[in-house]
Amino acid sequence: AKELSRVAENGEDHLSTEAAGEEEEANGEDEPEKESSEITVEEMERAELEARLIAFRIRDLVGSDGTSPYFLYDRKEKRMKPVRFRDIVILLRSARGWAPLFEEQFRLLGLPVYVERGGGYFSATEIQVMLSLLQLIDNPYQDIPLASVLRSPIVGLSAEELALLRLERKKGSFYDAVIRFTTSKGENGQSIEHQELKATLRRFLEKMGRWRDLARRGALSRLIWQIYRETGYYDFVGGLPGGKERQANLQALYDRARLFEEGAFRGLFRFLRFVERMKERGDDMGTARALGEQEDVVRIMTIHKSKGLEFPIVFLAGASKTFNEQDLRSPTLFSKDLGIGTDVVDFDLSIRSASLPKLAIREREKKEMLAEEMRLLYVALTRAKEKLYIVATLPDYKKEEERWKEKGGKGDEPLPAYHLLSAKSYLDWIGPALILPRDSSQDLSSNGASPRFKEGFTLQVIPARELSHPTRMKGEEIRSEIWETLRRFETVPVSLIHEVEEETGRQAMAEEELERILGWTSPYTPMERHPAKQSVSEIKRKMQLFQEEEEEQEMLWLGSGIDSGTGFASDAAISLRQASSSFPLRRPRLARRPRFMEEGGLTATEKGTAMHTVMQHLDLTRPLDRDRVEEELKSFVRRELLTPEQAKSIDIDGILRFFNTRMGRRMLTASHVYREVPFTFKIPASRAYPDWEGEDEEILVQGIVDALIEEEGHLLLLDYKTDRTDGIEDGELIRRYRLQVALYREAVGNIWRRPVARSFLYFFHGEKLLEVE
Structure with missing residues (x-):
């Protein structure tokens, strides 16, 4: 058949x-x-x-x-x-x-x-563990073999315990970290798990000391068999799946070590070098044969x-x-x-x-x-x-x-x-x-x-x-058997029909469980909709947009018939937030403009970035005049801090006027000036996202403070702006940037552990210095 x-x-x-x-x-x-x-x-x-x-x-x-x-x-x-x-x-x-x-x-x-x-002996888990232990006995300052042995059943540490050992000594060898952990004092204040881990490592190091002495004085094969006896590893692998073959592999390692010592070379180090050369040449030995041809397998x-x-x-x-x-x-x-x-x-x-x-x-x-x-x-x-x-x-x-x-x-x-x-x-x-x-x-x-x-x-x-x-597989085979019986024009046993019915019931239950799993809704939906990290500028922009939307929430488009300008029917009412989802109210800012557009000059954003770069790298220890600033700009171009186009766009007179202001002179005479200070800190998500719902979580906020001026132990925060200020009241400018400056102050206070005494905004366009309360 x-x-x-x-x-x-x-x-x-x-x-x-x-x-x-x-x-x-x-x-x-x-x-x-x-x-x-x-x-x-x-x-x-x-x-x-x-x-x-x-x-x-x-x-x-x-x-x-x-x-x-x-x-x-x-x-x-x-x-x-x-x-x-x-x-x-x-x-x-x-x-x-x-x-x-x-x-x-x-x-x-x-x-x-x-x-x-025909191969695979050295890749067997039990052989890898034993070879790692032998490498450790030869030289304990080997991190990978040490971690392998500690993680193996011979010692039985968990991944968390290995991490705890490394935290004891973050740099240096792992063996030094283990020694430091086992010799550290203060056990009275340690947890029971901590003390048990220390006791386990001490017992292992004690055995290691005996094995190292035996490796120097005795035969290699005797050392291997002594390890089998003291650790119980030989008996342990015998209880695993394929235990007979695993034990045969360990027995073969003992036999091969004994045969190696019968030659001209002896010692643990030479045996390990012999094994390494075999691996490098690809001369892997076959796993030990543990089953006979007549075994029922x-x-x-x-x-x-x-x-x-x-x-x-x-x-x-x-x-x-x-x-x-x-x-x-x-x-x-x-x-x-x-x-x-x-x-x-x-x-x-x-x-x-x-x-x-x-x-x-x-x-x-x-x-x-x-x-x-x-x-x-x-x-x-x-x-x-x-x-x-x-x-x-x-x-x-x-x-x-x-x-x-x-x-x-x-x-x-x-x-x-x-x-x-x-x-x-x-x-x-x-x-x-x-x-x-x-x-x-x-x-x-x-x-x-x-x-x-x-x-x-x-x-x-x-x-x-x-x-x-497996139950589904069995049900499919039952259906196949029924089909074959029908093809032979024979009677289908009732038992097969019952088995198919039982299988159908089990499958229905499995489908219900699958629907339950697939229908699960994450309780952290707000977190999934919002980034876990935001910049201060982006938070300011979102808050500003949200405030504008709230102020104009009641704005209506009213008219008779269809307005050709808006496309809305008469008596239609729509909020600015709703309209913004359908109409491009804001032109998106591109990260990088195409080359054919770069020939037309720099954008306002690119000019602002160039100005911030100059204010960051200007040498404040030397007198500043036009010739000095022009010399600095040429140096920035040579150092590739600026492109030639960016250097040409710098308002040198605006920089000189700033340093002639009271704030500029304070900056030149201050004991310390920290420029372009980066920071990252956490705030509640509801502060960054006005539409946040549910339990509050924390998000990361990153930003850069333009300048921190230290005077008589106090910190002054200064933020430069290159925005145009034509027709904008001072109060409106302060309102726009109050949240941004507040986040800067909070970040500096939390990270530096020093409060910011006063905060200022300086607008190069219009030469305005505004204090933000």
């Missing part, structure tokens, strides 16, 4: 085939597999989804959920026997990246699994390692994983028959393209790569004696199915060579080979099963989101 099933995730589909029979061994040499060095995030997600799908199917096969197991025919005993975990093998094109993810998912679902690895291996073997049930995972064409994208290709192929560079056109020899070599290498992949696929498809599942992931199955129909042959005809050569994955060969011709296809059924494939194969479509819910 053959079966095909498929799973999909939001837009990802997984495909799985099941077949029976025995085939001859594939021809070809047992070449080592080529593996890509990295696995992408998308590929990790697909691997986890396929692992979950396979795990669910295995649980059904062995009857782990209380269901009836699948039976296999035992040829030796000549009787039917239920499926056991040892009857199942998962084949991967490449174990790197995928095998650990499969192992993790299987263990999370409580399935026994064994992975045949699901085995995960590569297709290469499965050559010459047969298994009752085989899952081929990653059938949609793209072939590794990294070698074909190399800048230089080599061939023993065709020579060397490189890129051709046209320096005049700055174009790089592949040369004809490179194209020929690439085509030859691609054909050889595809031939090897086809041989491996043949091996994978012929390992199963009873059942074969092919699992794959697709972004959109329906589109992929249409492509298969276009590529597929008629009836039993072989696939065209062009389609064979254009394949990017195993599924590009399998799909077109199994799909039925267009005229014999039928519509996809509602339960996910499809009769679109050739006799003996069944397709099942399962959204990948359902793989996160």
Whole structure:
């Protein structure tokens, strides 16, 4: 019997085939597999989804959920026997990246699994912890190994406790911080948790001292075994998932240390250097073998390692994983028959393209790569004696199915060579080979099963989101089983109908929970609508706009008929706030003008910025006259504090007139003048946002004080303005900037812990000096 099933995730589909029979061994040499060095995030997600799908199917096969197991025919005993975990093998094109993810998912679902690895010893968690501890014994002034050991079960500190240790000594080595923490006095005023942490660290440092003495005097293997005994780490890892393999890894570390000492080199330092050189060369050792071939576990291996073997049930995972064409994208290709192929560079056109020899070599290498992949696929498809599942992931199955129909042959005809050569994955060969011709296809059924494939194969479509819910997965499989029973014109058991009804009820409850979660409203809505940080100028602008709106809230547009100027009907009433949301009452200020506009001169804002820059950097220790200011401006241009255009826009006479005022002379003779003083402090959000509702929160306010003048221990605050003041009363100018100056005074008082005695505004246009109470 053959079966095909498929799973999909939001837009990802997984495909799985099941077949029976025995085939001859594939021809070809047992070449080592080529593996890509990295696995992408998308590929990790697909691997986890396929692992979950396979795990669910295995649980059904062995009857782990209380269901009836699948039976296999035992040829030796000549009787039917239920499926056991040892009857199942998962084949991967490449174990790197995928095998650990499969192992993790299987263990999370409580399935026994064994992975045949060719490497990964030094990346095993228990080995990394032990190597970090050995590095620490060799030299405790290593921050990363120390943090690793303290965080490990050997000491068992939390991340918060590690942060507490670092706060004890913010600079210097982490080991010094630990020593300082453990030797600090004043335990009577410390919390119980604080004292317990100190006691834990003291015990660890005491053990460290003994281990360092043993490392200098005794054998390395004896040191490692002593650590196992004193810390209990060997027993601890034995209780974790995969405990036997973890203990075997620790045993192997002990054995390898003992073998190392039998050579010419000895000592902990030399052993650690030996391990580091192995890592640098990429000579990773395989994890220790902890399980025998007859253990009742699901085995995960590569297709290469499965050559010459047969298994009752085989899952081929990653059938949609793209072939590794990294070698074909190399800048230089080599061939023993065709020579060397490189890129051709046209320096005049700055174009790089592949040369004809490179194209020929690439085509030859691609054909050889595809031939090897086809041989491996043949091996994978012929390992199963009873059942074969092919699992794959697709972004959109329906589109992929249409492509298969276009590529597929008629009836039993072989696939065209062009389609064979254009394949990017195993599924590009399998799909077109199994799909039925267009005229014999039928519509996809509602339960996910499809009769679109050739006799003996069944397709099942399962959204990948359902793989996160084992009960939903089971319900989908029940529906598929009902469909298959109906196709065979057999009676559907009532128990299956009841199970579907129960599953439907569980799904309805899950949907209600989902609606509750998605319908949740944040209680911090005001905070989400307003920035958590504002400038003083922006707060002043918002407050000014709000006050203007409040004053003109009763303003009405009245008229007969439609006013051609406003577009409002007669008797229509609209507030300025409402109108501002529909009409551009204010021209927005651009952060940077286009180049074609810069030729017309500087804006008022840009001129004001330039004036503030000059007032910030003028040397107040030397007499100021026109020649002196012009010399300073040239210096600012050379230092790129100003552009030539900005320097030309400076009102030199206005600057000189300011320093001839009483405030200017006080600035020149003051004991200290602080210019362009930045600050950041907190204020209640309701002060910055007039429309704030709900509980009050705090926001950050930032700004820059133009000048703080210190006289006889008092502070004077001065804020320059370059605004035009024509026709504006002094009282109106003070009203406009009162909030801004008040925030400046509050910030200086809170941060400097000194009150501001008096505050002033100076307007260069009009030469006005106004005191703000």
